[in-house]
Amino acid sequence: MNAEYDLIVVGSGAGALVAAIRAAELGLKPVVIEKAELVGGTSATSGGGIWIPCNHDMPRAGVKDDLRTAFRYLKNCAKGLASDERVLAYVETAKDMARWLDSIGVKYRSMARYADYYPHIDGSLPGGRTMDPVDFNARKLGHEALETLRPTCPGQLIFGRMQMNAFEARTILARERKAKLVIMWIMLRYMIDYPWRKKSNRDRRLCGGQAMMGSLYAALRRRQVPLMRGTALRSLLVEDGRVVGVVAQQGEREITLRAAKAVVLAAGGFERNQQMREQYLPQPTDQTWTATPPECNTGDAIRAGQAVGGALHLMAHSWGAPTLFVPKEEKYRTLFIERSLPGCLVVNARGERFVNESCPYPEFQQAMYAEHERMGGAIPAWIVFDAEFRRKYPIGPLAPGEAVPDSRLRKSWLNVVYWKDDTLAGLAAQIGVDAAGLAASVAKMNDYAKSGVDADYGRGGNVFDRYYGDDHVQPNPNLAPIGTAPFYAIRLWPGEIGTKGGLLTDIDARVLDEQGRVIEGLYCVGNNSASVMGPSYAGAGSTLGPAMTFAWRAAAHMAGQPIALQHRELLGTAG
Numbered sequence: 001m002n003a004e005y006d007l008i009v010v011g012s013g014a015g016a017l018v019a020a021i022r023a024a025e026l027g028l029k030p031v032v033i034e035k036a037e038l039v040g041g042t043s044a045t046s047g048g049g050i051w052i053p054c055n056h057d058m059p060r061a062g063v064k065d066d067l068r069t070a071f072r073y074l075k076n077c078a079k080g081l082a083s084d085e086r087v088l089a090y091v092e093t094a095k096d097m098a099r100w101l102d103s104i105g106v107k108y109r110s111m112a113r114y115a116d117y118y119p120h121i122d123g124s125l126p127g128g129r130t131m132d133p134v135d136f137n138a139r140k141l142g143h144e145a146l147e148t149l150r151p152t153c154p155g156q157l158i159f160g161r162m163q164m165n166a167f168e169a170r171t172i173l174a175r176e177r178k179a180k181l182v183i184m185w186i187m188l189r190y191m192i193d194y195p196w197r198k199k200s201n202r203d204r205r206l207c208g209g210q211a212m213m214g215s216l217y218a219a220l221r222r223r224q225v226p227l228m229r230g231t232a233l234r235s236l237l238v239e240d241g242r243v244v245g246v247v248a249q250q251g252e253r254e255i256t257l258r259a260a261k262a263v264v265l266a267a268g269g270f271e272r273n274q275q276m277r278e279q280y281l282p283q284p285t286d287q288t289w290t291a292t293p294p295e296c297n298t299g300d301a302i303r304a305g306q307a308v309g310g311a312l313h314l315m316a317h318s319w320g321a322p323t324l325f326v327p328k329e330e331k332y333r334t335l336f337i338e339r340s341l342p343g344c345l346v347v348n349a350r351g352e353r354f355v356n357e358s359c360p361y362p363e364f365q366q367a368m369y370a371e372h373e374r375m376g377g378a379i380p381a382w383i384v385f386d387a388e389f390r391r392k393y394p395i396g397p398l399a400p401g402e403a404v405p406d407s408r409l410r411k412s413w414l415n416v417v418y419w420k421d422d423t424l425a426g427l428a429a430q431i432g433v434d435a436a437g438l439a440a441s442v443a444k445m446n447d448y449a450k451s452g453v454d455a456d457y458g459r460g461g462n463v464f465d466r467y468y469g470d471d472h473v474q475p476n477p478n479l480a481p482i483g484t485a486p487f488y489a490i491r492l493w494p495g496e497i498g499t500k501g502g503l504l505t506d507i508d509a510r511v512l513d514e515q516g517r518v519i520e521g522l523y524c525v526g527n528n529s530a531s532v533m534g535p536s537y538a539g540a541g542s543t544l545g546p547a548m549t550f551a552w553r554a555a556a557h558m559a560g561q562p563i564a565l566q567h568r569e570l571l572g573t574a575g
Contacts, residue, residue, distance in 0.1 A: 004258040005031045007558065008246055009266055010233050010301050013041035015526035015547030016266035017216040018097075021104065022555035024223045028261060032225060033248055035232040035295070037148070039217060041268055042292045042498060042527075044150035046209035047166060048133040049541035050108065050548065052094045055131055061112035063128030067091060071570050073116065073123025078534035081314060084571045086532045089507035090549055092566055097552040098131065106215040107134035111166065115464040116539040117360040126463045130540040132166040133211035138204035139196070141218045146202060148229065149217060150293065152210050154326075154397070155333050158183065162190045163207040173337055175392065175470055212544070231255070233300055236263060236308050236522070243308060243521035262521050262558045264509075266551065268292070269499030269527035270299030271318065280315040280501060282369045282494075284379060289495040291323050291334045297498065301528050305503040308522065309513040313530035315501035319543055320365025322381070323495030326397050326417055332495050333396055335383070336361055340468035342480030343389035345445050346492070349377030351428060351437025353445075356457035357383075358465035358478050362537040368494045380491045382431055384438065387484040392470075396490055419489045427487045442482050452476035498543060500531040508562060509554035523554040 009020045012034035020030040034041075053070030071091045078087055098108060108131040116124040138146045158164055164172070164186055172179045189205065190197075196204045206214040220227065230250060237245040237258070245258035270276040271290040276299045278285060306312060322339070323332035339346065340358040348354055348371060355367035371378035383395070391401040397417060398409065406420070414420065421427035424442060428435035448454045452475030453461075460466060460478030469477025503524045504512045511522040511529075526547035533542050556563050 003031075004260060005029050006259065006261045007031070007264065008033065008257050008259045009264045010246065011041060011265070011267035011526070011528070012039045012227065013043035013266060013268065013526060013547070014212060014216060014544050015551040016264070017213075017220050018548045019264045019266060019525065019551035019555050020225050021216070021219050021223060022100070022552050023559065024225050026555060026559035026561065028555075028559055030225055031257065032220070032227040033231040033233065033246070033257070034227065034229050035267070035300070036150075037229050038150040039148050039227065039229065040150040040213040041296050043544060044209050044213040045153050045293065046497070046544065047156070047540070048209035048212035048544070049111075049166065050098065050131050050545035051129055051539045051541035052098045052131050052545055053091050053129050054095045055098050055110055055129065056095065056102070057108065057110035057131065058128050061110040061128055063110060063112055063125065065125060065128060067567060068570060069123045070129070072573070073121060074533070074538055076121045076123060077118060077536035077538045078532070079536065081534035082530075082532045085507050085565065086505075088565055088567065088570055089553065090532050090546055093553055093563060094545055094549045097549045100552065101548070104219045106212065106219065108132065109134055114467060114540060117362075117464060117537050119462045119464055133208060133215075135165060136206040136211035136214045138202070138206050138214055141214050141221075143199045145217060145221060146200065146204075146214070149210070149213060151202065152208065153291075153333070154329060156208060158186055161201065161203060162186050163203045163205055163210060165207040169337070170468065173341065173393070173468055175472060233267065233304055236304050238308050241520065243519065259521070262523055264551070264554060265301040265305055265503065265522070265524040265528045266526050266547070267301035267528050268297035269502060270297060270302055271496055271499045272297045273299040281318060281499070282316065289323050289332055289493040291321060291332050291495050291497050294330055297527070302502050305511055305522065305524060309519055310511045310522070310524075311504040311514045313501060313504040314534070317501055317531070317535050318365075318496040318499045319362060319537065320494065320496045321361040322364050322368070322492040324396050324417070324490055324492055327412060332493065334361070334495065334497060335396060335492060337468045338393065338395040339364070339383065340465060340478055341389065341393045342449070342470050342473045342476070342478055343393075343482055344383055344385035345441060345482065346381050346383045347433060347438060347441055348375070348381055349433055350375070351434040351439070351441055353441050353456060354378060356454070356459045356465070358459050358468070360464065360537060365494045365496065368492075380493050382433060382489045383492055384427070384442070384482070384487065384489045386482045386487050389480070389482070390488055417490065420486050422485050422487075424487050427489055431489050431491070445479070446481040446483060449476070449479040449481045452479065454479060498527045500527060500533070502527060502529045505529045505550070507553070507565065508557040509550040510557070523558065525551045525554060
């Protein structure tokens with residue numbers, strides 16, 4: 001099979017579909033190829049948030065932002081590991097890309113209370129830059145197409161079936177007054193939707209990454225852009241120094257696809273490639289710890305770009321997050337939120353705390369590695385909590401005990417997912433943690449809960465920490481005593497939601513070689529490329545926001561409508 005298009009997009013996540021949709025709007029003929037049989041990649045299993053400074057929904061949310069402040073913040077976050085030009089290109093263009101999403105039916109709303117991840121960095125905001133997808137009705141996509149969309153993670157579902165958005169999740173986890181009503185509404189809406197459930201057990205109310213990818217997929221289908229599933233990239237075609245197509249594998253058959261304009265690599269990172277992990281990432285490392293689907297993100301497109309001269313950057317960095325093992329699930333679960341809830345602490349093998357449990361998940365993973373390198377015993381780490389925490393809050397696959405008591409948990413989970421004992425000393429012995437150290441850490445945490453001040457790590461001392469705290473707990477919504485037997489522990493690993501190193505690109509997502517020269521005909525976005533965030537994670541949506549924004553810029557560039565930087569005067573300003 002030999003076919004020619006204007007544009008070949010490799011991958012089917014958010015960045016990939018934005019590139020294809022925008023290119024089609026600009027008069028180009030794109031095709032999307034996807035290695036897996038399911039569409040959406042890790043984007044479909046994500047929360048779907050996008051970090052968009054100065055976004056169009058901020059006025060409704062009562063939040064003010066300006067370009068200079070946003071540029072200063074992101075430049076400080078990047079720490080010199082992303083060019084100022086790329087930082088500026090993102091800050092300038094992201095808001096326009098978000099408006100365009102709205103125009104094609106991919107709806108977002110600003111999260112007024114969801115803070116940037118580094119409140120201490122100049123230019124941060126206490127909320128508004130992160131946008132959450134508006135719920136999407138899968139009927140607009142169609143049942144047949146929905147079955148080809150990669151399902152969401154079990155941790156994002158209520159009772160394994162019903163989806164919830166970020167606003168509902170916070171209401172439930174923070175035990176707001178209306179929490180039970182929200183849960184009842186979600187369950188009732190699902191149960192009465194009997195005609196749809198006759199077709200599928202999947203909830204047609206799509207939230208988070210499902211809403212984002214469902215609406216993008218629907219927009220792609222409306223434009224009749226071909227999408228070839230089960231089609232894996234093998235290599236890039238180069239003629240006269242220009243990338244002109246791809247060689248791909250479909251089952252037993254090898255095919256060649258030619259591109260008159262460009263190839264866009266949007267196939268994710270390398271977290272599922274153990275050899276690449278050992279080559280680039282901090283040690284120890286294991287691909288099983290990651291929270292991304294097993295058949296995705298094996299680094300194929302990064303290696304293909306490298307083979308034609310593309311430079312690599314930020315390869316030692318990832319979008320880190322603590323993860324935990326749940327039997328029979330295809331991937332490890334992330335522990336994004338529960339660490340912030342009051343009445344738990346995280347310890348190393350000596351029973352000592354080493355991190356603010358409520359900090360952003362990338363910082364948490366980095367702290368695990370730093371502590372392990374310093375003293376050892378932090379990989380794995382353990383989150384420890386008591387019966388009161390267990391009664392009130394969910395954690396990992398464990399629903400709150402008042403809804404699902406221990407007697408109703410799967411017996412196979414005991415001593416695999418969670419450990420339990422009537423005493424702290426007994427729990428310490430079970431999990432191999434120093435009993436005296438754990439007792440001392442719990443005693444200290446209990447004192448902090450009384451005073452409301454974590455003198456060691458400042459937990460609950462900023463607006464980000466408190467977002468997922470329990471406002472009923474005072475004086476600090478992130479701190480509560482740990483003293484009610486039985487006691488529990490869950491093992492945590494330094495996983496990730498993706499790697500952030502990849503091919504180095506310019507402001508239009510064109511791949512650069514080791515000398516900084518453009519490789520003609522080759523573009524790269526998302527985790528396939530080196531992140532504009534540098535080593536940091538500016539705020540929720542820092543993966544998807546840049547993926548979609550640079551895909552939008554790339555489509556404009558290859559259509560002969562490049563987007564010029566409007567505020568170059570900021571390039572010389574201090575961070």
